[in-house]
Amino acid sequence: MTIDHLRRNFLQKLVASAAVVPMLSSTNAFAQSDRPGTTDGRQGATLRVALMGLGSYAERVAEAMQSSKRARLTGLISGTPSKLQEWGTKFGVAEKHRYNYENFDRIKDDPDIDAVYIITPNTLHRDQAIRVARAGKHVICEKPMAVNAREGQDMVDACSEAGVKLLVGYRMHFEPKTLEVIRMRKAGDFGSIRFFQGLCGFRIGDPGQWRLDKALAGGGAMMDIGIYAINGARYMVGEEPVWVTAQETKTDPVKFKQGVDETIQFQLGFPSGAVASCLSTYQMNHLDRFFMTGEKGFAELLPATGYGPIEGRTHKGELTQPHVMHQTLQMDEMAGILLDGNTPVVPVDGAEGLKDLKIIDAIYAACATGRRQELRLG
Template identity: 70%
Template sequence: MQTRRDFLQKMTGSVLALSALSSTAVAACADPERKNDSPVLRVAIMGLGSYGTRVAEAMKTCTKAKLVGVISGTPAKIKAWQTKYNIPEKNCYNYENFDRIKDNPDIDAVYVITPNGLHHNQVIRVAMAKKHVICEKPMAVNAKEGQEMVDACRNAGVKLLVGYRMHFEPHTLEIIRMRKAGEFGKVLFFQGLSGFIIGDPSQWRLNRALSGGGSMMDIGIYSINGSRYMIGEDPIWVTAQEPPKTNPMKFKEGVDETIQFQLGFPGGAVASCLSTYSLNNLDRFFLDGTQGFAELMPSTGYGPIAGRTHKGVLDQPVTTHQTVQMDEMSGILLEGHQPIVAVDGLEAVKDLKIIDAIYQATKSGQKVELHL
């Protein structure tokens, strides 16, 4: 029989347990960074243009990464970002003084989102300041500069990652899973179509000194990188053709408008790809094997990504790419996580070697052997 004393003891225990649980919940709510037990990557964004803004907005919903600093050559942008993202004055720098981040313990990494031609110098300076680096793609304007960036980060003891957001995208990862499981049979063919009609002729993407080229250095790299992660191999040769430019005034010497290129892979697969600044509606990947196929369309846009395979429509969750990317990169930089598809500097150098070879092939008209 339950006595009054037994009842009171049980009630006292329940109240104490509830009190402890409530205290834990209140503490978690008071500290939004305690959404999980993982450390939070504190990031400064360098380059406050349209894509930098997209990343900043996406980071609002990150659980493992936080925007804490800015680097810009435009004082008005710095002030606006300070207000919008609650960034302290001590975490704000310009392109002349950002080396001082070495003495700022509140910044773990810098995300370099500036024109391609500036990456080399800026990444090396960040590395010398002993901060981890995330760099937008293409990482550099050629493989030589890319390797120098990799070496600088290694020598400084910091990590170098590249903004390959598609390496974390659910539809893409499902196709990679299926390919690894042998569900397509022997993969024999990949097609990558990457292009859009570029606008303002005065923008930096059409300035060779800043971009390093034309469409290939902007949108074509998606098909290059996509062929590698979709097929699951690195190519061993490339051929390429550049048709006459439709607007030589807009697409000046060294700024490619359209390039078609083909890649050969050691397992026997071939890839046929198109990179252009003169056609819209080109955002499609197609993978074909002896037992099935996969298609992504759109394949690399900001979303939503959509796809299907011989088994039906892909129904993976739609995500904000940059949110997932930054949370996953936090795990890589701070916890040593290994991504399904590499996103480090050496991965980027491989893409740059392919780009170098594509440009070489367009000039020579010959097949170029690749050694990645």
């Protein structure tokens, strides 16, 4: 999707969000959206998903669902008519299940859509998620869930009031090698955790892309790539941080304008005394590493969050769990959460997303003030 299309969609959203959408009662919304999906020969009921925002990552998700055992692409939402036509033909989505940003509230009357996966620029997530919830459909939102904790709370509240579930696209929460490290930590293989390091970044290209536009991205590298280190520190250490300090570096103020962070180093403190040291950047390549050490051993994931395969080792040797396309695993597991009430090893719900947003808010505050920020994520 071009930057012109994204900016046009941003303006369309502002207009459309002014429309009054009747709030469904919690009972009716739950009855409509929590019913089992179709069974179409797959393993158990099938989650019927509409994708909102037909960019490159949405295409990856759409392709992944072709081999999914529990999820199927049944709807499309985009501000670009040609994409609706192209994707509808490619993925077999009938015209009656294709919507634009002005009329997608009509999905409330579409029985072939159980959930909407929002994969649009960050600043659009809040309003789009609220509209989806009011239409009685489950919400799956790409990370970051919103651009700050206040907007994230609005999303959590709207989904709760509508009786639908809110999930966040934390694909690493289902990745086999990541889950093995978590299993080992819970089993005590590392002993008391002492230190975590998360390095996340790449050198970003096109200066005109939406990720470098604060009006669409809501920030910079921290929103896009730094959130992996925040979330990773939490699920690797197995605790919630209680304080954060942070320092921002900007070497290219032309490319990284006011409000768009280039590089941030941040540190987290945990109740046990464990500490984390992390880096988020849009200006350096070869950064995708998690390292954790405890009293009895260590774990390293390198790469740690890329599309795969993830590689890793511990003091006991190499991690050998097989690679499966992350988005396929994610959609199968999310189908189990939404249709069967399954509980994942690491949460992917709105409460989980909200904790990361509170930390991001605190990181930005620490950069602005130079002072340590206390965290209360309970």
